[in-house]
Amino acid sequence: MNTVADKKPRLTTSAMIASIAAEGQRVQAAPFGKALVDYAADRPEIVGLTADLAKYTDLHLFQKAYPERFFQMGMAEQLLMAAAGGMAKEGLVPFATTYAVFATRRAYDFIHQVIAEENLNVKICCALPGLTTGYGPSHQATEDLAMMRAIPGMTIVDPCDALDLEQAVPQIAAHQGPVYMRLARGNVPLVLDEYDYRFELGRAKEIRDGNDVLIISSGFMTMRALEVAKALEADKVSVAVLHCPTIKPFDEATVVAQVKKKNRLVVVAENHSVVGGLGEIVATTLMRHRVQPAGFQLAGLPDAFLDAGALPTLHDRYGISCEVLGRRIKEWLK
Incomplete structure (x- = not known):
C-alpha cells in the first residue's frame, strides 16, 4: 500500500536511516523486501543472506516469510560473498544484502574471484549507495559503480524508486550471472508510476520529452531530474529525462538516439x-x-571524501538537490 512521507521538519542532523523522500511525497514501504518475498513464494531455490543488516536492507521480510531459507552471516562481508558463491554452485539463487560500502570495499576480492570469475548466479543488493546517508565517507559508497563496472560479466542496476525496485527484482533473479543492484530501503519514493514506466533489464527509457535540455540519469537522480523538469517549465525551459537503470550492460543505442534526436544540452x-560513473x-x-x-x-558527486551531515544539506552542498540542480542547468544554458 502506498503511503505519504511523514510531514515532519527536515532533519538537522545526520541519520543512518534518513529517507530520501521529500516532505509529503508518496512512498512505498520496503519494495525490495516485499518483491523478493513474492517472487520466492514458488521458487525454493531463492535464498537470502545478510551481514547483520536484515532490518536495514528490508531482508527481514524474507527472513520472516522463509526462515529456513534465510542465513545471517554476522558482520563478515567476505564470508557473506563466499557463502553466496558456494550456494550458487549448488544451484541456489542467493540474494546477498549489506551496505554498498561493505560489499564493494570490504568484500571486493571475494566478489571478483569467488562469484564473478565463475559467473555464479549471485544477486548482490546493497543499501546506502552514493550520498544516501549523512554518516560520512565510511558509509557513503560514492565509487561503488566504478568499482563494480570493472568486474567482467557483472550486471549493474541503479533503480530510481519503489516501482523500479519491485519490477527489477524478478528480472535480476531470472538473469543468469552475477548482479549488483543499488538498493533503496524503508519508505522509498514512488514517482515512475505516473509515467507509464516499466523496468526492462538492459534498457534505458525516455520518461519525458523536451526541447532544450536532455537529462540522462540513474537512481534517485531520475526522480530529481523529473522534479527539475517540472520546476523549469515556469522559466520556459523544456527538459527531457532519459532514465538509465541498467548501468552495465549499457544501452548505448537508446542514449545515442536520444542525443541525436534534438540539438539539446546534455x-x-x-x-x-x-569519476567512473x-x-x-x-x-x-x-x-x-x-x-x-x-x-x-556532469551533475554528479565530486572526486572527494564527502562531508557528514543532514542529507538535504549535503545534497544542496554537492549540487544534486532539485533546487541547486535546476540553478546549475539554467547557468549552463546561458
Missing part, C-alpha cells in the same frame, strides 16, 4: 562520483559513436 545526473559512460558512448551534443555537463 546533462548527466548521478548519485555517484564523477554514468557521466563517463555517456561521454565515452557519445565519443565512440561520434555524436556531439550542443553541450555536455
Whole structure:
C-alpha cells in the first residue's frame, strides 16, 4: 500500500536511516523486501543472506516469510560473498544484502574471484549507495559503480524508486550471472508510476520529452531530474529525462538516439562520483559513436571524501538537490 512521507521538519542532523523522500511525497514501504518475498513464494531455490543488516536492507521480510531459507552471516562481508558463491554452485539463487560500502570495499576480492570469475548466479543488493546517508565517507559508497563496472560479466542496476525496485527484482533473479543492484530501503519514493514506466533489464527509457535540455540519469537522480523538469517549465525551459537503470550492460543505442534526436544540452545526473560513473559512460558512448551534443555537463558527486551531515544539506552542498540542480542547468544554458 502506498503511503505519504511523514510531514515532519527536515532533519538537522545526520541519520543512518534518513529517507530520501521529500516532505509529503508518496512512498512505498520496503519494495525490495516485499518483491523478493513474492517472487520466492514458488521458487525454493531463492535464498537470502545478510551481514547483520536484515532490518536495514528490508531482508527481514524474507527472513520472516522463509526462515529456513534465510542465513545471517554476522558482520563478515567476505564470508557473506563466499557463502553466496558456494550456494550458487549448488544451484541456489542467493540474494546477498549489506551496505554498498561493505560489499564493494570490504568484500571486493571475494566478489571478483569467488562469484564473478565463475559467473555464479549471485544477486548482490546493497543499501546506502552514493550520498544516501549523512554518516560520512565510511558509509557513503560514492565509487561503488566504478568499482563494480570493472568486474567482467557483472550486471549493474541503479533503480530510481519503489516501482523500479519491485519490477527489477524478478528480472535480476531470472538473469543468469552475477548482479549488483543499488538498493533503496524503508519508505522509498514512488514517482515512475505516473509515467507509464516499466523496468526492462538492459534498457534505458525516455520518461519525458523536451526541447532544450536532455537529462540522462540513474537512481534517485531520475526522480530529481523529473522534479527539475517540472520546476523549469515556469522559466520556459523544456527538459527531457532519459532514465538509465541498467548501468552495465549499457544501452548505448537508446542514449545515442536520444542525443541525436534534438540539438539539446546534455546533462548527466548521478548519485555517484564523477569519476567512473554514468557521466563517463555517456561521454565515452557519445565519443565512440561520434555524436556531439550542443553541450555536455556532469551533475554528479565530486572526486572527494564527502562531508557528514543532514542529507538535504549535503545534497544542496554537492549540487544534486532539485533546487541547486535546476540553478546549475539554467547557468549552463546561458
